[in-house]
Amino acid sequence: MxxxxxxxxxxxxxxxxxxxxxxxxxxxxxxxxxxxxxxxxxxxxxxxxxxxxxxxxxxxxxxxxxxxxxxxxxxxxxxxxxxxxxxxxxxxxxxxxxxxxxxxxxxxxxxxxxxxxxxxxAGLKVDLKKTTAFPIAAEFEHKLKEIPALKIAFEALTPGRQRAYLLHFAAPKQSKTRESRVEKCIPQILNGKGLKDEILKTIK
Missing domain, CATH: 3.90.1150.200 (Aspartate Aminotransferase, domain 1)
Incomplete structure (x- = not known):
């Protein structure tokens, strides 16, 4: 080298x-x-x-x-x-x-x-699961219906960012924890940011 x-x-x-x-x-x-x-x-x-x-x-x-x-x-x-x-x-x-x-x-x-x-x-691509194949936490689904702007902002995110949020929200076993995660991430979604965008920004 x-x-x-x-x-x-x-x-x-x-x-x-x-x-x-x-x-x-x-x-x-x-x-x-x-x-x-x-x-x-x-x-x-x-x-x-x-x-x-x-x-x-x-x-x-x-x-x-x-x-x-x-x-x-x-x-x-x-x-x-x-x-x-x-x-x-x-x-x-x-x-x-x-x-x-x-x-x-x-x-x-x-x-x-x-x-x-x-x-x-060769331009090969991995056959990724579609976002619709990932489970949506009930707590997040409720917020999407409650806040139209949130639904619009979420759907505007890239598929990768959408999947990251869906996995993050669905992971906890307790509803209270899932609800807390959703609430914390709402401002970031509305700002068009991915789950890890702010974390990555701080380490660059």
Whole structure:
């Protein structure tokens, strides 16, 4: 990896990392050596080709990971891709808990990136469930009927933002919690914002 491939705007993510610093640097090298363009998106390093997102790097307390945007379309010959939750439709992770795991799988990871690039070049798309297939919490349905402007604003959101809200509202078991979530999100929906827009804004 040559230093001129690195985007200075992304350097802080690696230099200020409290955990997984060695692992993150290895993942960065693999992504850049694959000919991808490095950017900062959603507060994390994102790697693209001709403006199309291929893979990003993110880290958690228990692991760090490559996340392939269209991982569901990869053949996954080595069985290393992980679906974060049952509600994640397109993206898939490859998780790491030490630097040796990355070094041992370097060739495999590059092969996955090249396959992901070919998927993008071919214009393949993940067959996503329609928003209408997601359950609507009764508490939110009531508000949509009660506030016409809310219904208009919600329907104007992108399908992805709509799905995020529907999942967020339907998740709690108790009606009181669902109602509280709906109330907190109403102003954001009316402002045309997605569930995570304000969170992402603060970390950029």
């Amino acid at each position: 040559t230093t001129d491939q690195r985007n200075p705007k992304v350097d802080f993510y690696f230099t200020e990392a409290r955990n997984w610093q060695q692992e993150l640097e290895q993942l960065r090298g693999i992504a850049l050596d694959s000919g991808l363009h490095e950017e900062l998106k959603w507060g994390v390093p994102c790697y693209s080709l001709h403006g199309k997102n291929i893979v990003l790097i993110h880290d958690f307390k228990e692991y760090c990971a490559f996340l392939f945007f269209k991982g569901a379309l990869l053949s996954d010959a080595n069985g290393i891709l992980i679906q974060q939750t049952e509600n994640v439709q397109a993206a898939r992770q490859v998780r790491f808990r030490n630097v040796m795991e990355i070094l041992e799988q370097k060739a495999i990871l590059k092969a996955y990136i090249y396959e992901a690039i070919e998927v993008e070049k």
